[in-house]
Amino acid sequence: MDSTSKPTTVNDLILAVLHDARLSAEEKRVLIDEIRKNNPGTADRWTYRWAIYILGGVAAMTVIGLILIASWNLTAPDGLVAIGSASIGGLAGLLAPSMSKSSA
Structure with missing residues (x-):
């Protein structure tokens, strides 16, 4: 400049x-x-931090729940898989570097 x-x-x-x-x-x-x-x-950094904490917690609980359900030889509900997938996708969206106009 x-x-x-x-x-x-x-x-x-x-x-x-x-x-x-x-x-x-x-x-x-x-x-x-x-x-x-x-x-x-x-x-407001805390907004992003809380979003990451909550989405990470939901993803972790989903994985644990799916492991428990599989260990009991039960069928995992599609809704649980969808919630886990959405939380991991949300985390990826928050943590991925954003494209700026100058780098495009």
Whole structure:
């Protein structure tokens, strides 16, 4: 990013602050902290964490349940398999790296 263009992403804004020679190191630290606090993508990390915990727990309980059902020589209900598959798919969707417009 050259000095005449305006920052378009949060990372561009952080880089602009880092490369601004008029700011002291303390001012840069404070500004970057404020930028990070106001970034809606990282503002609520606990939402993602709880989603991962819950989906992981559902997936683990499903696997345990399917193992127990198989050990008792019973037929596993299709709904249980669907719930396990959906929770693993949800985990994959949350944990997979997202494609950004610049890398496409």
